[in-house]
Amino acid sequence: MEWEVVIGLETHTQLQTNTKIFSGAPIKYGAEPNTQACEVSLALPGVLPVLNKQAVHCAIKFGLAINADIAPRSIFARKNYFYPDLPKGYQISQFELPVVGKGAVTIQVPAVGNKPGYSKIINITRAHLEEDAGKSVHGAVSGMSGIDLNRAGTPLLEIVTEPDMRSAAEAVAYAKQLHELVQWIDICDGNMQEGSFRCDVNVSVRQKGTEKLGTRREIKNLNSFKFMQQAIEYETRWQIETLEDGGSIHQATVLFNPDTGETRAMRSKEEANDYRYFPDPDLLPLVITEDDKARVRADMPELPEAMKARFEAEYALSSYDTSALTSSRALAAYFVAVTNAGADAKQAANWVTGNVTAKLNLEDKTIDEVAVTAAALAQLLQRISDGTISNNAAKEVFEAMWAGEGSADEIIATKGLKQMSDSGAVEAIIDTVLAANTAMVDEYKAGKEKAFNALVGQIMKASKGKANPAQVNDLLKKKLTA
Amino acid sequence: MINSSLKQLGDMLQAKKISSVELTQSFLSRITQYNPSINAYITLDHSKTLAQAAAADARIAAGNAAPLTGIPIAQKDIFCAKGWRTTCGSKMLANFIAPYDAHVITQFDQAGAVNLGKTNMDEFAMGSSNETSYFGGVKNPWDFNRVPGGSSGGSAAAVAARLCAAATGTDTGGSIRQPASLCGLTGLKPTYGVASRFGMIAFASSLDQAGPMAKSAEDCALMMNVMAGFDERDSTSLNRESEDYTRELNQPTSARPLAGLKIGLPKEFFAAGLDGGVASVIEAAIAQYKQLGALIVDISLPNTGLSIPVYYVLAPAEASSNLSRYDGVRYGHRAAEYSDLNDMYCKSRAEGFGAEVKRRILIGTYVLSAGYYDAYYLKAQQIRRLIAQDFVEAFKHCDVIMGPAAPSTAFKAGEKVDDPVTMYLQDIYTISTNLAGLPGMSLPAGFAASDDGKALPVGLQIIGNYFDEARMLNIAHQYQQVTDWHTRMPDLNLV
Numbered sequence: 001m002e003w004e005v006v007i008g009l010e011t012h013t014q015l016q017t018n019t020k021i022f023s024g025a026p027i028k029y030g031a032e033p034n035t036q037a038c039e040v041s042l043a044l045p046g047v048l049p050v051l052n053k054q055a056v057h058c059a060i061k062f063g064l065a066i067n068a069d070i071a072p073r074s075i076f077a078r079k080n081y082f083y084p085d086l087p088k089g090y091q092i093s094q095f096e097l098p099v100v101g102k103g104a105v106t107i108q109v110p111a112v113g114n115k116p117g118y119s120k121i122i123n124i125t126r127a128h129l130e131e132d133a134g135k136s137v138h139g140a141v142s143g144m145s146g147i148d149l150n151r152a153g154t155p156l157l158e159i160v161t162e163p164d165m166r167s168a169a170e171a172v173a174y175a176k177q178l179h180e181l182v183q184w185i186d187i188c189d190g191n192m193q194e195g196s197f198r199c200d201v202n203v204s205v206r207q208k209g210t211e212k213l214g215t216r217r218e219i220k221n222l223n224s225f226k227f228m229q230q231a232i233e234y235e236t237r238w239q240i241e242t243l244e245d246g247g248s249i250h251q252a253t254v255l256f257n258p259d260t261g262e263t264r265a266m267r268s269k270e271e272a273n274d275y276r277y278f279p280d281p282d283l284l285p286l287v288i289t290e291d292d293k294a295r296v297r298a299d300m301p302e303l304p305e306a307m308k309a310r311f312e313a314e315y316a317l318s319s320y321d322t323s324a325l326t327s328s329r330a331l332a333a334y335f336v337a338v339t340n341a342g343a344d345a346k347q348a349a350n351w352v353t354g355n356v357t358a359k360l361n362l363e364d365k366t367i368d369e370v371a372v373t374a375a376a377l378a379q380l381l382q383r384i385s386d387g388t389i390s391n392n393a394a395k396e397v398f399e400a401m402w403a404g405e406g407s408a409d410e411i412i413a414t415k416g417l418k419q420m421s422d423s424g425a426v427e428a429i430i431d432t433v434l435a436a437n438t439a440m441v442d443e444y445k446a447g448k449e450k451a452f453n454a455l456v457g458q459i460m461k462a463s464k465g466k467a468n469p470a471q472v473n474d475l476l477k478k479k480l481t482a
Numbered sequence: 483m484i485n486s487s488l489k490q491l492g493d494m495l496q497a498k499k500i501s502s503v504e505l506t507q508s509f510l511s512r513i514t515q516y517n518p519s520i521n522a523y524i525t526l527d528h529s530k531t532l533a534q535a536a537a538a539d540a541r542i543a544a545g546n547a548a549p550l551t552g553i554p555i556a557q558k559d560i561f562c563a564k565g566w567r568t569t570c571g572s573k574m575l576a577n578f579i580a581p582y583d584a585h586v587i588t589q590f591d592q593a594g595a596v597n598l599g600k601t602n603m604d605e606f607a608m609g610s611s612n613e614t615s616y617f618g619g620v621k622n623p624w625d626f627n628r629v630p631g632g633s634s635g636g637s638a639a640a641v642a643a644r645l646c647a648a649a650t651g652t653d654t655g656g657s658i659r660q661p662a663s664l665c666g667l668t669g670l671k672p673t674y675g676v677a678s679r680f681g682m683i684a685f686a687s688s689l690d691q692a693g694p695m696a697k698s699a700e701d702c703a704l705m706m707n708v709m710a711g712f713d714e715r716d717s718t719s720l721n722r723e724s725e726d727y728t729r730e731l732n733q734p735t736s737a738r739p740l741a742g743l744k745i746g747l748p749k750e751f752f753a754a755g756l757d758g759g760v761a762s763v764i765e766a767a768i769a770q771y772k773q774l775g776a777l778i779v780d781i782s783l784p785n786t787g788l789s790i791p792v793y794y795v796l797a798p799a800e801a802s803s804n805l806s807r808y809d810g811v812r813y814g815h816r817a818a819e820y821s822d823l824n825d826m827y828c829k830s831r832a833e834g835f836g837a838e839v840k841r842r843i844l845i846g847t848y849v850l851s852a853g854y855y856d857a858y859y860l861k862a863q864q865i866r867r868l869i870a871q872d873f874v875e876a877f878k879h880c881d882v883i884m885g886p887a888a889p890s891t892a893f894k895a896g897e898k899v900d901d902p903v904t905m906y907l908q909d910i911y912t913i914s915t916n917l918a919g920l921p922g923m924s925l926p927a928g929f930a931a932s933d934d935g936k937a938l939p940v941g942l943q944i945i946g947n948y949f950d951e952a953r954m955l956n957i958a959h960q961y962q963q964v965t966d967w968h969t970r971m972p973d974l975n976l977v
Contacts, residue, residue: 084823
């Protein structure tokens, strides 16, 4: 029988605000324990929450970015449970009425082998504002556990999808797309290692063609896309094997162990808390007006979809190119800067999505750390267009530029990579080669086309690669037919 | 002097007839003399108090005194005051020194008032007799065998016994008005949102409201000028222009200063359950109001009977969550020995909380539980709106509502402590205003004889429309111009 995996994601994105969601305490990652905790973070008797407007601004921004319904009135609720890192004994979250309602994200699933890539719409169920908990610190003091409340009260937007994904690749594509989007609209720094972007993945399997969802297990806190892929693949195999062996799946929270590549149940949901949600009486309903939305809209950068469409129209680029170029706001800006500096758009697109991206990937860098400025790259591309250097030579120049050896012109000069543009010099080389290869000339004249290419090769070799191949072609043809 | 009004004390201080240090010391020596038997205060700190008095004297000397500068005020031990032990009447916080000031405390500090000490109260403000306090019950100054009411019992007893010039209280279901009634003083619970709750230890957040407890309506008005006002640290604090609560207090210019005032008498407030002696006092007070020119209108608040059941769903629900922070992890009581985390939670909370607090945490946890939420919490919220609607209807026919503040005079200590449901009925006339968010006050209206022959104070309740505090205070003030119940004080050497 054929199995189908069904995946939904819950992503906690830490919002980029100056202070915590319900207090004026600062948020600095990595600070000394409990130095970013005011009386509200510590949940002293008598303290009260006050909603951070910046966090609301971020939530509206996200809602607009995914074309979602933004609730004109949403409610903060208390999620009650006891845990040492939860100082109030409840987390302020949103339950029945979240700030962001239904929306959608379009993902690009890359090609794998001979299976072509495709795009797919992933529906967003909701996104709600909530506060983060603190951290338990084990081992700092012997025999005791410490509590660090620096993170307690950090603003989060929890983004929940419908169970729309059908493979680990789709889930990862969604997570990457979302990761890019929240950075694009400046609501999250996207730092997965520091926990600014955390994904919980709900995985279930069912027989293909059936409607009913299988029992799901939730994989918690995956802090890289690689681990997400591995965890989902392992979990999917495990669930299928369990069912095929006659077992059953129990709802559970599981953790992924990157060392073994396995998932393991942390706690079963039966032991889970009854969270006793109820509206937080300390906070008024969050009211968002059309004016509020208009203000946020005015502050929104051009979204990737819009930019992609504009690039297609403005630069006559393919959908493939524009998707790649708009994979991040910084990459798109780099591309625009290269064209603005005078490079041809198609050529710039090829280089930015090709050589530049490859180099960044190789060195595990982001576009912000690119070693060749947009203006410098534009100069290099112009040297290809104006025939100064060949494409092959350009790659060599680019490597040197990346290594900091100078501008394109400087490197072309020092390395002597300039193409011969003087037709007299090229003709002299052609004449020498033809004189030395009369047999080949005869073969060509006898109708052997291959001989022509062989001659071109000889000429290029004799020119030490500096001859312009197109020019060589032209001149050689003229000479052989003369 | 101990019987002087806040205005008289202010005048004496500013005329330098007396210093704040002298005034404060005279109250402190009364406290030293009487508090051991009354137990109105949980925490006293003479050096802090006298330092504030000395600072007030300097401020007066510098000529920038405010009306309450230098006047000793007792603070209910529910308000966090920096450097002061703040217990909320609980073993859980018996050693908690507040590291910050409640908004109300800041306001009094800025006014130059002197913090005389922290008053006793029912544990976490849960109680109507002050008997749930970890620090022991409070004696009613009119009869030491009786309770002062609660939860602001310490503040009520302190004002009644003249162990302070005035005090603060908080009122979640009647905790200012019922003890004011039982101790013979004037107390006001403002409209919800008028006084900031920041730093006021939460019992039931949607109902809690701070207010003054003092000898007269005029004193309450001066206290309100300090306590009321917008505070951005409390999201439920109302952003309104500040007002002068004394502005409507005027000297009567005729025998009928309240001519045209329509007083609504809800029939539900005079039904079975009301003590006969209390009823007579209230009727006499209403007659007095008629003489002042008021018109009497019969009204109905049909859902009054539901107010107690609704309250005992909503208040415990909020309390069960509000009190979750007392877990022994960061501050407050932690059990000495425990086997693991869960055991630490269980033991710390079992030891730190008293029976009434536990009872309400259990009720609250139950009504919020999956499967019960709709039937209890949600239903109670719906009825809460009906109760508020009753008042909207009533105020179409009258300007203010009057009735008793409590169904009886002060009862004997121990009498109701084992019968929570009877105890809860103490708040039958006060709870509905908390549920509606309306202002309510109690003022002394006379005395009723107890079965053992003691004359015990009776409070008249005035309920006003939203933000009508200044008008209510004047309505009480006019009554106090023609009566002297509010000036009566118990003879502490006789009780």
